[in-house]
Amino acid sequence: MIRRATIVAVGRLRGWAAEGCEDYLRRLRRYFPVEVIEVAEADMNRLGRGEALREEAGRLLRRLPADAHVVALDRKTGRRYGSEELARRRLEPLAVSGRGHVAFVIGGPLGLAPEVLERADERWSFGEITLPHALARVVLLEQLYRAVKILRGERYHW
Incomplete structure (x- = not known):
């Protein structure tokens, strides 16, 4: 299992999404430290799409831990x-390989800029559907928690 996780995401969560994330963060932190870093969303009323993506990319890249294995969440290019496969074929081998610190990058409404995708060691996708970035964060945390339970042989549902 990974030893530490950092989530670097565009935007600040509120309401149901913040509550869902806090619930899974509480659960996950029993097993390993999880840090959440939120960077400001670009002002899309002031900037064009490309400029907004570049601005967010700079903020995201500056906050990525240098020692982490970086996973970008991207619907289009992610695997x-x-x-089960996520737990046993991705997360478990990272810990064994000495890359136990994993940083997950989640873009805002515009997604992730090419330079962020290029910086990633790998890209994951939650499928073809487009998820709001707030929901993607909840899904990521839930899947990390599920992976912990799978790898520890513990029941997820009671």
Whole structure:
């Protein structure tokens, strides 16, 4: 299992998404430290799409931990995994390889700039559907928690 996780995401969560994330963060932190870093969303009323993506990319890249294995969440270019495969074929080997610190990057409404995708060691996707970035963060945390339970042989549902 990974030893530490950092989530670097565009935007600040509120309401149901913040509550869902806090719930899974509480659960995950029993097993390993998880840090959430939120960077400001670009002002899309002031900037064009390309400029906004570049601005967010700079903020995201500056906050990525240098020692982390970086996973970008990207619907278009990311690889899809089932929960078991994610746990056993992605997260477990990272810990064994000495890359136990994993940083996950989640873009805002515009997605991620090419320079962020290029910086990533790998890209994951939660499928073809477009998820709001707030929901993607909740899904990521839930899948990390599910992976912990799978790898520890613990029941997820009671």
